Amino acid sequence: MRQIRWILWVFILAPVIGWAAPGPTVGTNGIGDEFFPLFGNGGYDVQHYDITLSTTLESSEINAVVQIDAIALQPLSQFNLDFREFAITSLTVNGEQPEMFIRNDRELTIILASPLEEGEAFTINIAYAGRPHGTSGSVQWSNGWNYRRDRVIVASEPGGSSSWYPVNDHPLDKATYDFTVTVPAPLIAVANGELVSTSEHDGMITYEWAMRQPMASYLTSMQIDALVLSTEGSENDPRIRNYFPVDRADEAADVFQYQDEMLAYFETVFGDYPFDYYGSVIVNAALGFALENQTMTLYGVSILNSPDNNTQVTIAHELAHQWFGNSVSLSQWREIWLNEGFATYASWLWYDQMEGGRGIDYVVEATYNWISGREGIEQGYPERTIRDFTESFVPPLEAPANDLFNGGVYERGGLTLHALRREIGDGAFFETLLDYASQFRYGNATTEDFIAVAEENSGQELDAFFEAWLRDPIIPPIPQMDLSSPFSE
Ligand SMILES: [Zn+2]
Known part of the structure; x- marks a missing residue:
């Protein structure tokens, strides 16, 4: 019923504003996916997400500020982001409050006070707090943010990213990312790309990560857990860094020791590896899946218990996705x-x-x-x-x-x-x-x-x-x- 109400909005508003061409128009509430019509949005192209987030885990709540740099692909009087739940505490576009914004399931509609011109670069800033969607039940590859008492596991294929940040949630709109994540020490927060810095203060640690090549939103990693950095067994390739459970790190290093050889082999077959880094993160939970998050594949501890050949075939499968699925x-x-x-x-x-x-x-x-x-x-x-x-x-x-x-x-x-x-x-x-x-x-x-x-x-x-x-x-x-x-x- 909520979706029906939304469809009426589009039908009533779109023609009225559309006829006034070349004036401002309404960005569509989906990017045009046949299977998932509400995934992504039309009318703009995101260039970069800057996500600053903190959680104490205790309350399962997060506090976040997200800046989105985008370009209008048409004159815009309003546009949508995909974003579920949370209390939005502030929202501006180019530093200005919109006329209004409307929440409806995964759609956040922003009606602008000052319309955007076609080709205009603009910046959205959104601050929000609350408990992410999808925090109970078994960990699924599509849930997005999965909260457990002492860890967070993020898996978002195909449309889960809107469970924790505002996003144009479809692979057709890729962007680069910066993540600044603050979690209780000594937990590690593992995002995508390069770990740029870590700093500790008042029992909390802040991790800054940068994903410098374009990334589809469903490939965003945000694993928060008791982990340890491991490069053991992959010394032949400095691009490889893994995060393993603290008490199973040796075992994991043994199982994952062939990633450098796989990467070298795949480069001969598929061409240069598309990103600056690669690695695997194993969270302290049994997962029924592995997910090829960009530069940082997600596994559960179950990967350490399956027969050797199957395990290596799975590890190769996830690595190959970096070319097929992530880059292309x-x-x-x-x-x-x-x-x-x-x-x-x-x-x-x-x-x-x-x-x-x-x-x-x-x-x-x-x-x-x-x-x-x-x-x-x-x-x-x-x-x-x-x-x-x-x-x-x-x-x-x-x-x-x-x-x-x-x-x-x-x-x-x-x-x-x-x-x-x-x-x-x-x-x-x-x-x-x-x-x-x-x-x-x-x-x-x-x-x-x-x-x-x-x-x-x-x-x-x-x-x-x-x-x-x-x-x-x-x-x-x-x-x-x-x-x-x-x-x-
Ligand atoms: Zn796969």
């Missing part, structure tokens, strides 16, 4: 396979490295047999059961909004890339990966963009190939491998 970001959440299919295939490439170049066919065959139902048939399961199982892996572009991270996006997404490799050959395939990573570095891409790069490098027409792999209900055969669906006619 999707444009629509529907195309999540551009993140997950690519990171999955990259993790298989790393597995191949671990196995001395003999691993890729093994993984591809095992994955194909598993999700196509070949394995189930071999093991004598009833056909109905196998069909249901295989249908649970949807084609990569068919995952619905409420099942964004469907297994098909990962496994069939990875297989799509291997099928492409067999279709166009190793030379054109690896050139395609390099070109795609460099052409769309720090920006956004679509499936169409990727297909165009693959067609350019191979000289082949690939629309039908991708249509089958990304949308056909029945998984296609892989060229030059004796693999096809038992359910194809």
